Amino acid sequence: MATPKKGYGRYRSWSPVRDEESTTNTNLIEASTSDPQVVKKKPCITFTPFFLLILVISVMFLLGVLLGYYVRESQIYDNESILNDYNKCLVSNKNTDEKEKLESIHEDVMYFLTGDRISKFVKDFGTTDPQDGSVLEKKLETTVLKEFEKYHLDNIKIDKHKISVTYPHSTKPNTLQIYQNNQRYKKFTLKNSPVGREDNTVGDAKFPYVAFTHSGKAKGKLVFGQFGRISDFLLLQHQVELNNTILLLQIGQISIRQKIITAVEYGVKGILLYWDKDSKDSTATESSVIPFTSAGPYTEGEKLPSIPVQTISTDQADWLFNNNIVCSNLWQRKTSLNCPTSDNTVELSTFNIKKNKDITNIIATINGEKEQDRYVVVGAPRSAFPTDGNDVISNTAFIVQLARSLTRVQQLQNWKPRRSIKIVSWGGAEFSNTGLDSYVQTQKEILKRRAIAYLDINQLVLGDESIMATLSPAYQTLLSIVTTKVPDPKYPEATIHDKLMATVGDLTIGQKVPFINYNKVPIDNIFLHQLGVPSVHLQYVGQNQTYVPLSTMVTEEKQHHYKYHAAVGRVMVLVLLRLVDEELIPYSIEDYCHDLHVNLWTASEQLADCSRNKIDLSDAISTVDDVLETSKTLEKYIQTYLTVDNVYSIRSINDIKMLLDKFFLYTSNGTTSNILYPFDSNGVISHIDELCQIGKTTKDWTQSKIYQKQLENSLNGIYYSLRSSG
Structure with missing residues (x-):
């Protein structure tokens, strides 16, 4: 049986394997060739490998199912995340677009207000302040009414009040x-x-x-x-x-x-x-x-x-x-x-002779689109005594041009403010602001709930050096922002903010504009003292915040086309538009508390010194610190509310901001006033000096203790209001 051996040998050359298995296979071939009866059939595959194969396939199948489930869930999560990010991006882009559009609208309103238009108005009416009831004052009244009607404002009201007053x-x-x-x-x-x-x-x-x-x-x-x-x-x-x-x-x-x-x-x-x-x-x-x-x-x-x-x-x-x-x-x-x-x-x-007379206010309203029940009041006196120097004609020119600018942009841009705007020409200003006071008395409860701020348009220019702001510290940041948008009247390549920062020797971006606290007696700041509504009063003044005689500035403004009136007016316009258009009222509780802390600390030291440490305001200062920390926590919630556009919560925060100054209102002998103001010429709360003198003279510190308790109650009210809003 040699032939098979030779035949097998021919095929070994392509297999280099030379082991026992090869030998065994050769023997099997040989056996099969020589004696078929002897050969036992071997199965192609055994049970054990088959079982292992099934097991491996099952495990791989389960792993595949788990992996597929994981991948599917990951895709769902990623899709939701991507969708959320996309939506946020849309909201962000929308907010950015709306913000840019609003800024463009605000700039249009601002630049529609020009010194040339104010100059033309003054040229028509002169520069002498008219008395209430004079021929010129009546002409002004008629002109304001006609101008408001010409601009098709949403509502125009003639508000009349009868008073008894004496004349010489x-x-x-x-x-x-x-x-x-x-x-x-x-x-x-x-x-x-x-x-x-x-x-x-x-x-x-x-x-x-x-x-x-x-x-x-x-x-x-x-x-x-x-x-x-x-x-x-x-x-x-x-x-x-x-x-x-x-x-x-x-x-x-x-x-x-x-x-x-x-x-x-x-x-x-x-x-x-x-x-x-x-x-x-x-x-x-x-x-x-x-x-x-x-x-x-x-x-x-x-x-x-x-x-x-x-x-x-x-x-x-x-x-x-x-x-x-x-x-x-x-x-x-x-x-x-x-x-x-x-x-x-x-x-x-x-x-003196007693007479009865009518006082007339002219009130024009531009209705808000989303919050019609909230508004900012802009007011200017229409009359004055000869020695007051209120610059009545320019004040009136400003509110007329403001109405024109707002309605003009409304028509061109199809824009309406978020909140309402009331523009008022007050009558009887020389009689202790009788027109304004009468309006407040008849509308007191409504104004307390709805008025956000009062912009006082009076004596806008008493110098040519820089702006002086009399306002709540809560509006200081707002003022700093808007002054970066208005060109300086002397140096048009720079802004008013640049000039102010150069004046204080600091050009740091974000530096706040200097301001002074309210220093007028209550009858000259009725919105603050009777309603708890903060007011804003801006003026261009001379060097070191001194006043230049009005007659001098009238002559200079004629030569320069009322550029200083236009500049301070434009700042006022931007303050107004931010107050009515921003979803969250730009009233900084943190700035308010910082300033209050400093003022109360100074007042406490003065009171402790004059009373020989019998009384101070340490508890009130401690509460201010608590209010400040609470306001910082609240700020985190505010950002969340703004992100998710929680309208109800944002309105609640605005309610709190509108309430802050009202906590300091107290009534004594039938007269309501804010116990924090006015401040004296040294920047100290006037009440403190009065209380010190009373205590030192009478040796009785009861009045000081009453004031101390009033402050603590007011601050506790603010603290718990902020806590409840979070």
Whole structure:
């Protein structure tokens, strides 16, 4: 059987394997060839490999199912994530587009307001402030109404109020006579030169006087009582008998109405008022000018003061001091007054006449698209006394041009503000803002709920150096932002913000614009003190925040096409538009708390020092710190609300912001005011100095403790409101 061996051998060459398996296979071939009976059949595959194969396939199948499930779920999650990111991107892009569109609209409104248009308006009406009821004031009233109607504003209302007010006699000016030993040796006829012009700006007040005071005569010793505050009277009563005296008082610190009420309680028979020559608030342009002023308004049922009250010039007051007519220590807080040794007395005679008159406000409204029940009020006086220097014509020109600019952009851009805007021309401003006050009294509860802010358009330009802002610290960041958008009137290549930062020596981006806290008496800031609604007042002023005489600025503005009016007006426009268009009111609670902390710390140290550590404001300061931390936490929620567009929550936050200043409103003797304001010229809360003087004089710190408790209650109210909103 050699042949098979040879045959097999031929095929071994392509297999290099030479092992036992090869030998065995050869033997099997040989056996099969030689003896088929001997060969046993072998299966192609055994059970064990088959089982292992099935097991492997099953495991792989299960792994495949699990992997498929994981991949499927991952795809679903990724799709949702991608969809969410896409939606966020859409929202972000939409918000960005809307923001850019709004900024473009705001710039259009701003640039529609030009100095040339203001200049043209002033050219038509002149630069002299008209009195209420004069020919020019009535012409202004008619023009404002026609202009508002021409621009097709959503609503225009003529708001009339009847008041009773006094005027000086038309031919007989009030007088002040000086007596020595019962012999008259000096008489002041209280009139300015020239005597009231006979032109279309003059109303029924030709001679300087104090509105809302009766005619009468008073004779007695003249005593200097500084500002006529309660603390001043407490000190005076230990030094001189006040009954049957005539007081010489400086204008300022508190309202003239409050000076008179307190003086009557102490038995004073008459009052002379004057502006101190160093006063920053003086409206008198020259020391020889006798100011007009007002002692109202008085509510229905209240009686006008029964004593004669009259203003005199700064020069006349100096004459009284220099000629030893006044019983005074020049207010150095001495134990006794330096009174004249001779029998000097003064006699004050006033001839005022009571009249009834109508006060007219013109109120135009642009309705908001989404929050029609919320609004910002923009107001300007339409009349003034001759010595007020309110720049009434320019103020009126601004609100007319504002109405024009807003409606023009509405038509071109198909835009409506998110919230409403009220533009008001106030009547009777010289009578202690009677038009504004009457409107507030009749709409008080509605305004408290709906008014976001009041923009005060008055005396816009009293210098040509930089902007001075009087506003709530909560609006400081807002002001800093908008001043980066308005060109500086002197250096158009730079912005107002650039100029301000250069002034303070810091060009850091984001630096906040300097501002001053509210420093006006309550009657001059009615929205803040009666409603708890923050106000914004901007002015262009001179170097070191000094005032340039209005007559000087009128001449300069004529030459420069009212570029300073346009600049400050544009800042006001952007403040207005951000307040009405931003979903979240740009009122910074954090800035508010930071400033409040500093002011209360200063006040606490002053109170502790004057009371010899009997009382301070440490608890109030601690609560402010809690409020500040809570506001920072709230800010995180706010960002979430804005991201998911939670309209209800955002409105709730806005409610809290609108409520903050209202917590500081308290009513005393029928008068409501904000206990934080005004601030004095040194930047200190005026109430603190008053409380210190009362406590030191009477040795009774009850009033200070009441004020301390009021502050703590107010701050606790803010704290719990913020906590509940989060």
